[in-house]
Amino acid sequence: MKYSKQRELVLNTVIENPVHPTADFVYSHLRSANPNISLGTVYRNLNLLADHGLIHKIAIPNGSDRFDFRTDEHYHMICDCCGEVFDVELDSLKELDSEIEKSTGFVVRHHDLIINGLCNKCKHK
Amino acid sequence: MKYSKQRELVLNTVIENPVHPTADFVYSHLRSANPNISLGTVYRNLNLLADHGLIHKIAIPNGSDRFDFRTDEHYHMICDCCGEVFDVELDSLKELDSEIEKSTGFVVRHHDLIINGLCNKCKHK
């Protein structure tokens, strides 16, 4: 991957904003200091960085994709009230892929798990 | 929910086609015998039927939503090769929601799990 200023900015934005930003968040965030950056470039770089394993792309049901600077295995919980995305560690899923392979015979490459509910701040409202 | 011919057709299509059809599948399928049915009506009815719990909506990362006549708890595996969607029973996830609630304090309403890989037909290619 050749160096580019825009790619560096995109990567740093994801790293410095652990809110699991969307492409549009990254774009808006960068726009103020870099009025010429384009949304297409942001998308291209987020996807390229994810393809190279430097960040992780999180597909959200009925919502925009989000990006995560953490690339180790963990899961995400989205609060239906405030929209915030939280990291969740689930040791019990370590064996999930091999369990599925054993019971179905499929070759598992990947699984996506998204949890919806209410976070600690919102559950008392 | 008031009766409508179109809603009945949409529901029957989902029930009679256990391929986890997309809205477009349902639309194309019905179009031949009902040339006037509209895609908007198909979407409205699929969503309405799902809201009323008669069918289940499956959000597919990077793909169209699919609909399932089965409403009991089970999961889905999508073959990256042929695109077919398979049902997977995972008893080990029965306790997932309560496990998450215990470790995080969140109120869990729902979780979505999609597995990607290769089915038994495709894995030998």
Added chain:
DNA sequence: CTACCTGCAAAAGGTTTGCATAGCC
């Protein structure tokens, strides 16, 4: 120099919605 990258704007899905008309109860 050349391959890769950018900005811009248009296109491409997939899904929802506004409106006037039609149908259920």
Added chain:
DNA sequence: GGCTATGCAAACCTTTTGCAGGTAG
């Protein structure tokens, strides 16, 4: 008769892509 549903088409949102010019190595 009134409320809900329909067909049609336009709008919407997010993401991708074609192109002509710019930049890293």
